[in-house]
Amino acid sequence: MNWDIVFQQLWNGLLNGSIYVIFAAGLSLVFGVMRVINMAHGELTMLGAMLLFTVTSGLGLGYFTGAALVVILMALAGFLVNRVTVRPFLGHSELVVILSTVALSFMLLNGSLVVWGSEPKGVDEPFNEIVKVGGVYVTTAGMLLVGVCFTAVLGLYLMLTHTKLGKKTRATGQNLLGARLIGINTTAVYDTTLIVASGLAALAGVLIVLVSAASPNLGQPLLITGFAVVIVAGMGNVAGAVAVGLFLGVTEALFGQFISTYYRQGYLYVVMIIVLLLRPQGLFGRR
Amino acid sequence: MLEIDSLNVSYGRVQVLFDVSISLGEGELVTVIGANGAGKTTLLLTVSGVLRPQTGTITLAGERIDNLRPHEIVGLGVGHVPQGKELFPAMTVLENLEMGAHRVKADKEYRERLERVLGYFPRLSERVRQRAGTLSGGEQQMLAIARALMAAPRLLLLDEPSAGLAPIIVDQLAEIILDLNRAGLTVLLVEQNAFLALELARRAYVMESGIVVESGETGSVLESDLVRRAYLGL
Numbered sequence: 001m002n003w004d005i006v007f008q009q010l011w012n013g014l015l016n017g018s019i020y021v022i023f024a025a026g027l028s029l030v031f032g033v034m035r036v037i038n039m040a041h042g043e044l045t046m047l048g049a050m051l052l053f054t055v056t057s058g059l060g061l062g063y064f065t066g067a068a069l070v071v072i073l074m075a076l077a078g079f080l081v082n083r084v085t086v087r088p089f090l091g092h093s094e095l096v097v098i099l100s101t102v103a104l105s106f107m108l109l110n111g112s113l114v115v116w117g118s119e120p121k122g123v124d125e126p127f128n129e130i131v132k133v134g135g136v137y138v139t140t141a142g143m144l145l146v147g148v149c150f151t152a153v154l155g156l157y158l159m160l161t162h163t164k165l166g167k168k169t170r171a172t173g174q175n176l177l178g179a180r181l182i183g184i185n186t187t188a189v190y191d192t193t194l195i196v197a198s199g200l201a202a203l204a205g206v207l208i209v210l211v212s213a214a215s216p217n218l219g220q221p222l223l224i225t226g227f228a229v230v231i232v233a234g235m236g237n238v239a240g241a242v243a244v245g246l247f248l249g250v251t252e253a254l255f256g257q258f259i260s261t262y263y264r265q266g267y268l269y270v271v272m273i274i275v276l277l278l279r280p281q282g283l284f285g286r287r
Numbered sequence: 288m289l290e291i292d293s294l295n296v297s298y299g300r301v302q303v304l305f306d307v308s309i310s311l312g313e314g315e316l317v318t319v320i321g322a323n324g325a326g327k328t329t330l331l332l333t334v335s336g337v338l339r340p341q342t343g344t345i346t347l348a349g350e351r352i353d354n355l356r357p358h359e360i361v362g363l364g365v366g367h368v369p370q371g372k373e374l375f376p377a378m379t380v381l382e383n384l385e386m387g388a389h390r391v392k393a394d395k396e397y398r399e400r401l402e403r404v405l406g407y408f409p410r411l412s413e414r415v416r417q418r419a420g421t422l423s424g425g426e427q428q429m430l431a432i433a434r435a436l437m438a439a440p441r442l443l444l445l446d447e448p449s450a451g452l453a454p455i456i457v458d459q460l461a462e463i464i465l466d467l468n469r470a471g472l473t474v475l476l477v478e479q480n481a482f483l484a485l486e487l488a489r490r491a492y493v494m495e496s497g498i499v500v501e502s503g504e505t506g507s508v509l510e511s512d513l514v515r516r517a518y519l520g521l
Contacts, residue, residue: 036346167378167382171378174376175373178373180337180369181357181435183360183389184359184386186358186391
C-alpha cells in the first residue's frame with residue numbers, strides 16, 4: 001500500500017471534515033436550543049462565501065478584513081433570521097418553521113443566482129503555499145482552515161459550558177418552560193442562538209473559499225451533508241456533531257480513494273441510514 | 288402582596304378561568320384547592336406571565352404585572368415551582384441552582400444564597416454533582432423549589448408540590464414550606480391534596496371549573512359541606 005496516498009487522503013478528509021464540523025455545529029446548536037430545523041443554514045454559508053467574493057473583488061478589501069466583516073454582518077443578520085422566519089411561527093407546528101426556513105433558503109439561493117450568476121467565483125487568498133510534509137502535499141490555506149474551524153468550535157463549546165450566557169442557552173434548550181419560570185429571557189437566548197449560528201455558517205463560507213471556489217450552488221449539498229452529520233451524531237448534540245463531522249470527512253475521503261469515487265457521495269447517506277436503522281436517536285443522542 | 292382581580296383566561300376559544308379574584312397579604316400562606324382541571328395551574332401560569340389574561344388585573348405590591356413578560360415578573364420577586372418541576376435534566380444539581388440565581392452578579396451573594404438554600408435541603412447538598420434527571424421524584428421536587436428560591440423571591444407560587452410523592456417526603460416538604468413561610472416568604476400553594484393544603488395554610492380558596500366557589504379561613508372552609516364532600520370525602 002502506498003502510505004503517501006493514505007496520508008494525502010487523510011489530509012483531504014481533514015479539510016472536508018473541518019467544514020462539516022463547523023457547519024454541523026451551527027445546525028445542531030439551533031436544533032438543540034430551539035428545536036428548529038434551519039433549512040436555510042446552507043444558504044447562510046453560501047452567502048458568506050459570495051459576500052466575501054464581493055467585498056474582496058468589489059471593495060478591494062483583503063481576505064482577513066473582508067472575512068471578518070462578512071462574518072459580523074451575517075451574525076447580525078441571524079437576528080433577522082430569527083425575528084422574520086423563526087419566531088413568528090414558533091407557536092405552530094414544527095413543520096411551519098421548517099417551511100419558512102425553506103422559503104428563506106430559496107429566496108437566498110435564487111437571489112444570489114440573480115446577483116452573482118451561477119459561475120463559480122475565485123477569491124484571492126492571503127497566501128497559498130504548498131508545503132510538502134513527508135510525502136503529503138498540504139497548503140497553508142488549508143492549515144488556516146483547519147485551525148480556524150477547530151478554534152471556533154472549541155470557542156463555542158467553552159461558551160456553552162463555561163459562560164453564564166452559554167448555560168442559560170443550554171437550560172433553555174433543555175426546558176423552555178423551566179427557563180422562562182426562573183426568569184431567563186428566552187427571546188434573547190433565541191436571538192443570540194441564531195446570531196451565533198449564522199456567524200458560524202458564514203465563517204464556514206469564508207473558509208470554504210480557501211480550498212474551493214465560491215458559488216451560489218455550494219449551500220444545498222452542504223446542507224444535506226450537514227444533516228447527515230447531525231443525524232448520525234444525534235440531533236442537537238453539538239459535541240457529537242464535531243466527532244462525527246470529522247470522522248465522516250476523513251472516511252469519506254478514504255472511501256473515495258480506495259473504494260469508489262462514484263459512490264463517494266452515497267457513502268455519507270449509507271452511513272446515515274445504517275445509524276438510523278440501528279440507533280434512531282443517533283450515536284450520541286439520548287432518548 | 289398579590290392582588291388578582293376578576294381574571295378571565297382562555298386557551299384559544301376555551302375559557303378556563305372566570306372572574307377569579309384572589310388576594311394574598313405579605314407573609315401569608317394561602318392555598319387554592321380544587322380538582323384536576325379546575326384551572327389552578329392556569330392561574331399560576333397567568334401570574335407568572337406565561338399566559339395572558341383576556342381581562343382582569345394582577346398586582347404585585349402595588350405594581351401591575353399582568354402585561355409583563357415572565358422574566359420581568361421573576362425580576363420583581365415572583366418564584367414559580369411548576370407542576371412538572373421543569374428542571375434542566377442534563378445539568379447538574381448545582382448548575383440548576385446556579386441558573387435559578389442567574390441574575391446574581393456578585394460571587395459572594397451567590398455563595399450566600401446557595402448556602403442558605405441548601406440549608407433547607409440537606410439531601411440536595413449531597414448530590415450537587417449529580418445530573419438533575421437522575422434524581423428521585425422527591426429530590427427533583429426539592430430541587431425545583433430550591434432553584435426557585437435561588438432567585439430570592441418575595442412570593443413563591445407552588446404548583447402541587449406533593450404530586451406523586453411518598454407520604455414521608457410530602458411531610459418533609461410540608462415542614463420546609465412552613466419554615467420558608469415563617470422566615471417571611473409569602474406562599475401561594477396550589478394543591479389537589481386538600482388535607483395537606485388546609486393543614487398548612489391559614490386561608491384557602493376552593494376552585495371548581497375555573498370559578499372560585501368558596502374562600503375564607505381554613506377552619507371555615509374545612510367546615511363547609513362542599514369541601515367536606517368533594518375533597519375530604521367526609
